[in-house]
Amino acid sequence: MKRGFSVEEYRARLARAQAAMERAGLGAILLTTEPDIRYFTGYLTRFWESPSRPWFLVLPLTGAPVAVIPSIGAALMAKTWIRDIRTWSAPDPEDDGVSLLADTLRGTGGPVGVPSGPESHLRMPLADFERVKRASGLEWRNDGGIVAALRAVKSEAEIDKIAHSCGLAGRAFDRVHEIAAPGVPLSQVFRDFQRLLLEEGADWVPYLAGGAGPDGYGDVISPASEVPLGGGDVLMLDTGAVWDGYFCDYDRNFAIGHATKAQQDAHHRLVDAVAAAFDIARPGARASDLWRAMADIVGDGDAAGRLGHGLGMQLTEGLSLTAKDHTVLEPGMVITLEPGVALLPGRIMVHEENIAITKGAPRRLSRFSGRELAVI
Template sequence: MTAIAENTAPSRGFDQAEFEARLARAQSAMRDARMDAILLTNEPEVRYFTGFHTQFWESPTRPWFVLLPLSGKPIAVIPEIGRAGMEATWIDDIRSWPAPRPADDGVSLLIAALGEMPRRFGRLGVPMGHESLIRMPLSDYLTVIAGAEGLEPVDAAPLLHGLRFIKSSAEIDKIRQACTLTSAAFEALPDLMRAGQSELEICRAFRIDLLRRGADQSPYLIAGSGPGGYDSIIMGPTERLVEEGDVLIIDTGTTYDGYFCDFDRNFAFGRADDAVRQAYRTVFEATEAGFRAARPGATTSELWTAMWQVMEAGGALGNSVGRLGHGLGMELTEWPSNTAEDGTVLAPGAVLTLEPGMEFLPGRQMVHEENIVITDSGAEWLTRRAAPELPVVT
């Protein structure tokens, strides 16, 4: 079947200058943080600095390591199966071993590479904090740290979060493309669904349409439905049949060239009562308020306040999600979170979701989500805006 053309897709991958700029920003931040090197072990961070983009990370068998030195290019310490792929990136120093080798799965190679690092500060950055991951066996990590003489492990998560929070124009183009394809699929969805279908059937048709339009994949596609609202937004899609009077939410993280969109749409089937319509209008207006508050120098907490005030005035009983949006990019959800306490300062290039959600009657929720990018003068929608009134599928 021929793919549906939506627009001119941005080119895949990045120029070497993109990676050089990322590394320069990282090394400047490392000097400020007094780190001699940073150890990277998870997919987004390895890909961010190298361009190594493979689905092979789905296999948990092999660890992968990249070292960011205080000066010079990154060093890859990876299984031999990935060597040819890494050689196609801008990385020159690639050290490999015949993984899997549980007795020494790259540990001695990694310790040797760390041993070559100049000790200026005596500190090794390792992502340790909130929303970070060390993707290697704990016993191997402890062995590496013990063998990295003269290097004290310190938390590099805040540094890495800050770097990845501000996107380049090329990154934003990829996120915008994912948003454009998914917006079009959501707009076409009413013609693909009807009462009597299951959540699974509807989501399957939606996913197929996304792929036809040029999306790479939709690894995150959830749904929830119920009479006059829904009680959960993370457990479906299920085999539940959507009936007249139900509200269905579909939330997807769809990718283009390794970058996510993350937003939802709500649909009523046959009819919608006044409480449901009012709840939808409330979260729609809350998203508008968040968008108006989004500008350089504002904080994620100001976005939260702007959205929550609208929902509170609209009769919200509470919010079970815990936040009203988050960062977005190479991962479905990235740092930071739009909460009352987060306080992250926004700057041009930051990509965020606005996700106001509320319990509008006991056991009944309404959630709405859009994607934006901070610009020099304010914010720009990356998604095509949802309808201001709840769509009704007849």
């Protein structure tokens, strides 16, 4: 699988953004976050882990994007298709890119749109944002969701990368029997599963969650405890592994030693719920339709929370499979189907698969689990 994207793909992304900006009356869009900047540039680095420096990309209504970035990133940005790279020596306590960014934006004439809707945030200090706004002398607005809407519909090349991540995670899941057994602390299983993901080709493992217990697990966000696995536990591992900047996000459940009828019944319902959503995951269906199909089977009805979400350059992005999200599915959207079921009050099992919406039946990106709960 080839890393990166063609320059044509980046040009197409820019052209779509500029067409939307034209319709929205925007003279520029200002981007500050890792995925937004990477989407239009291909700038890929783990250096975003450091919060010390802000990074900016300006999309003008016409012409090429302008990177306004700390000089430490100039060499790497120059390897992308971006040619207009303006740098300052950051961090600078006196002027941390503020005047350089304001000058750049002024050149566009504005108005400047900033992603401000659901899931967005501004990755720069608020005080400097106010300074940039004042110094620019321009009108500032919400970007109207332009960037989020573009990112929600993936290209074939993007979907192939997500499928690649799903594939390597699948091989790691196939090896869980090597690392999980009665007596092994959950924290050790977490460490070892990250190792398996790396061995199977993940570039890195930004996300791992999971849980274990005879009646399922308490939640799916807690860090691993030191409690050892016991025979009869259900172990769940849910990863976010990354390959070339694209996530998979799915889980697998395993019965340790033997599976109870309650565990098997729950697993059947979860797999059936995924199948029900899969069957209707066609263009024109709404996110809330898929939620309803799963909620009816897992039995929580209207009390069920989010049962899936968009996926791509971020672990979760875009639509949510909830009762209230009526986003209409389009070919190119990549989503997770993630129903959960309670075995006891406060003890759950969750199952998750990844699919891409096409003109016809969805494409399975994860190799779908069988209906029987695996026993290891």
